[in-house]
Amino acid sequence: MTTQASPLLDWSPDAVVFDCDGTLMDTERHWQEARTRALRAFGLRPAPGFAERAKGVHYIDCGRLMAEEAHKPELTGDLTTALLEHFMELVADDPVTMPGAAEFVRSLSGRLPLAVASNCPLEVVEESLSRARLRRHFRHIVVPSGMPPDAPGADPAAVTPGVVRPKPWPDVYATAARLCGARPHRALAVEDSLTGVESAWRAGLRVLGVGPQPAQAHAGRADLWVPALHSPLLKSWVRDRVPRPAGPADRIGEQRGHEQHG
Template sequence: MDTERHWQDARSRVFGEFGLKPRPGFAERAKGVHYTECGSLMARETGKPQLADDMAQALLSHFMALVAEDPVTMPGAAALVRLAARHVPLAVASNCPLDVVEFSLARVGLRSYFAHVVVAGDGLLPKPHPDVYATAVRLCSVRPEEAMAVEDSVTGVESARRAGMRVLGVGPRPAEEGADQADLWLRTLADPELQAWAHAWANGAA
């Protein structure tokens, strides 16, 4: 899911709602961060640490409204999910709340393709900790080195790498340290070489 666009819009709305402005580069620092930690980051960087909880809740509220209004998949993602689901178990490992993940996937018709949805909470630490990915791999009954994560943030890449997985980075390659932990970065999941490889792999797995 292309959730980062909605998270970014939600953060902008929260800053405006509270009459605050982020420091330069905030979008990159916040990318992939769990919404509660993001609320704390927003409050801390604007000198209003006492607003952390309020900003986190406002952030989640705005994000859910944006997703409900316009759920979007990354280009090429839906086709890859449907193809891969015929041959291997798929799982979601996310920092988003469970109801957000379930709702988003259902809205775009992809929920049934994932055997498991794992989110932070109930003892599982959020990314960049490896908990959600380690749990997803275990539920899929595969070894970490046999699994691949698809990520669009350095926070997510670090989480998957710490869980022992291979990692495909998608989207503009982040400038911050840690992007090189991904095995490969592609601008889009619609990349012709990736699509060709996926179909060749699927034909070999059939």
């Protein structure tokens, strides 16, 4: 859906779960540069359209994809390692938030449980959010753990207890909603990539897409797309549909009101 009237704007969630790269932090360009540097180190170049195919993909799967598209499967491990090393160097030097992200997070903080569900390594997410002074707003950070679904001997259909699979599997969003104490259909995911939208949709969350709306069919799995998180629609939505918890003064006033009308 587009930024026209959406049922999402008439709804109040019990928790909000954010993607990190490209949604909270302006790091997608770092991933693109890291992919280019990793390929260049082995005398390779990204294939046309590779940046879009790799967007939102777990870095281990991205390393495998780079090796496959270069017809160099033997370089999968080396490319994956180089990709992560280059990315961590770039993001440490330039931690920048996406337009409106910090303001939107702060407007929700204290009103609802907030979490992050990311395909990035935990240390990358923690460092990025800490440098942006956003870490304290999130109760939980969920990232993939354990064996990737395409690892040798892994069953892609299996759900192993304690293992959180990367997006587009639903695990990170399902886990984040549960940790926030919200049933999936009562939680909102905020995403910029089709990989992430697919993950949240499969987990049963409602989805807010951010950025240019992709033309692919799966973009329709988002309930609403906005150009950026400083959208006036979102400011109005927070004001009208995400009330602040009642403070001591409010509770006293409510009690007196009940006493007067009792």
